[in-house]
Amino acid sequence: MGLFSNIIEFGMNGDLSDSVKTKIRLGNILNVTLIIIISFYAIISGLVIPEVLPYCLYGLAAYLLILLISYFGLNLLSRFLMAIMPALVIGMLHAVIMQxxxxxxxxxxxxxxxxxxxxxxxxxNKRVQFWLPAFIISVIPLISIYQLNDYFDIAFDNSTFQQAWIRNTVLFGALLLGGFLFIFLQRLNQKEFNKAMDLTNQFAEENKRATEKEKELEESLGKLEKAQQEEKKRAWATKGLAEIGSILRGEEDLKVLTEKIIAFVVKYLDANQGALFLLEDENKEDLHLALKSGYAFNRKKHLNRKVNLGEGLVGQCYLEKDYIYLTEVPENYITITSGLGDANPRSILITPMIVNDDVYGIFEIASFNTFEQYQIEFMLEMGENIAMQLNSIKTNEKTKYLLAEMQEQSQQLHSQEEEMRQNMEELQATQEQQERQERDLRAELDVVKREKEKLEREIQELKK
Structure with a gap:
């Protein structure tokens, strides 16, 4: 089996395709089979028809030569010779046997x-340049058998060949070769079928992988688009916060600041109308929200607008410390005035300005468009920044007020101190004057006392 296996592998080359390797292996098997058959016929010829023996040996030599050619890797040549040699050898033997x-x-x-x-x-089939000439050469002995018979013209008694067992032996060889061809073609077809099935399965698998890859790419593309949209939203919010920060840093006057803020917010949100309310907490007994600035509002109508805590949506937003978003705006709640007249907005967004859980003000924005969640989050974050700035402004104003009050008190104290100093000086002068007067009085008293004593002495002397 080792020798047979080695012979079957004659002519194999790693660069050949699997189908070509299969044909080479089956060609080598066919060659070995024909060597065995021709050797068997040579033995029979040597025993019963010696005249045919040399031609059997010629055929054997031809098959051995083909095997040697295959051994040296000349695959196309060995297969071409293998395709024509059986028909030529059998045709030659047929022409020799015929009388x-x-x-x-x-x-x-x-x-x-x-x-x-x-x-x-x-x-x-695509190798037509090889199989067509081989087939034509193989057919020539079939159609010219009588001419070949005349060419060889070997006279001998072929009556032995008429025996049934010899004819059956030849028929067995034909059946063996035919069976080999049938098995060969069936195996080849099976291999091609398996190859086709493998290719089909491979195609299906690749198609499945391609579909999965396409799905993955679509998902990746969707994620990328989503990430790009999210990044675009973040960039939009970052830009807006930077611009509102610039407004907050560039203005300290509260009235001007609120007007700039509401104008920016309405335009940046692509809205149509807006109002900014701030908490008035100077009087703890009258806490309320006051409209400080509006954009596209009827200013005369809303100039002194005051909202009590908990009153309406604005007051409710203050108490809940959370945004209110309406897409079904109540009739006559608010109208937007344009060149075409008055119209109800499509949506209302009310957001608080909160820092450290304290509400400093409320935004009320009306628009013909709807607001996205990222815009609402932007308003909340911006509200916190504005609340911090308002808190800072209020703190600064309170500090300024306290400083002014302290300065006024200091001036009052200084004035009082000066007045007291002057009073003290006047008091001291008065005391000094009183002391001088007291000294003068004492001196006068001393004079009077001396005069009195003098008079008393004089009176005593007069009495004597």
Whole structure:
């Protein structure tokens, strides 16, 4: 089995395709089979028809030569010779066995026909440059058997060949070769079928992978588009916060600041109308929200608008400390005035300005469009920034007020101190004057006292 396996692998090359390797292997198997058959016929010829033996040996030598050519890797040549040699060898033996006046021997002729079909099994259909010449050469002995018989013209007694067992032996060879062709073609077809099935399965698998890959790409593209949209929204919010930050840093006057803020917000949201309310908390007994600025509002109508805490949507937003978003705006709640007249908005967005859980103000934005969630989140974040700035402004204003009050008190204290100093100086001067007067009085008293004593002495002397 080792030798047979090695012979079958003659002519194999790693660069060959699987189908070509299959044909080479089956060609080598066919060659070995024909060597065995021709050797068997040579033995029979040597025993019963010695005149045919040399031609059997010629055929054996031809098959061995083809095997040697295959061994050296000349695959196309060995297969081409293998495709024509059986028909030529059998045709030669047929022409030698036939005697003058004999008709064709059916068993041998059938053997020839089978041999002429080998070209179709050893070459693919697309290799027409090989199988067509091989088939034509193989058919020549079939159609010129009588001419070949005349060419060889070997006279001998072929009556032995008329025996049934010899004819059956030839027929067996034809059947063996035909069976080999049948099995060969069936195996080849099975391989091609398996290959086609493999290709179909491979195509289906690749199609499945391609579909999955396409799905993955679509998902990746969807994720990328979503990420791009999210990045676009983040960039939009970042730009808006930067611009509102610039407005907050560039203005300290509260009235001007609120007007700039509401104008920017309405335009940046592509809205149509807006109002900004701030908490008035100076009087703890009268906390309320006051309209500080509006965009596209009827200013005369809303100039002194005041909203109590919990009153309406604005007041409710203050108490809940969360945004209110309406897409079904109540009739006559608010109208947007344009060149075409008054119309109800499509949506209302009310957001608080919160920092440290304290509400400093409320935005009320009306639009003919709807608001996206990222726009609402932008309003909340911007509201926090504005609340911090308003808190800072209020703190600064309170600080300024306290400083002014302290300065006024300081000035008052200074004035009082100066007045007290002057009073003290006047008091001191008065005290000094009183002291001088007291000294003068004491001096006068001393004079009076001395005069009195003098008078008393004089009176005493007069009494004496």
């Amino acid at each position: 003058e006046g004999d008709s064709v021997i059916k068993e041998v002729y059938a053997f020839q026909i089978v041999g002429s079909l080998l070209a179709f099994s050893l070459f693919d």
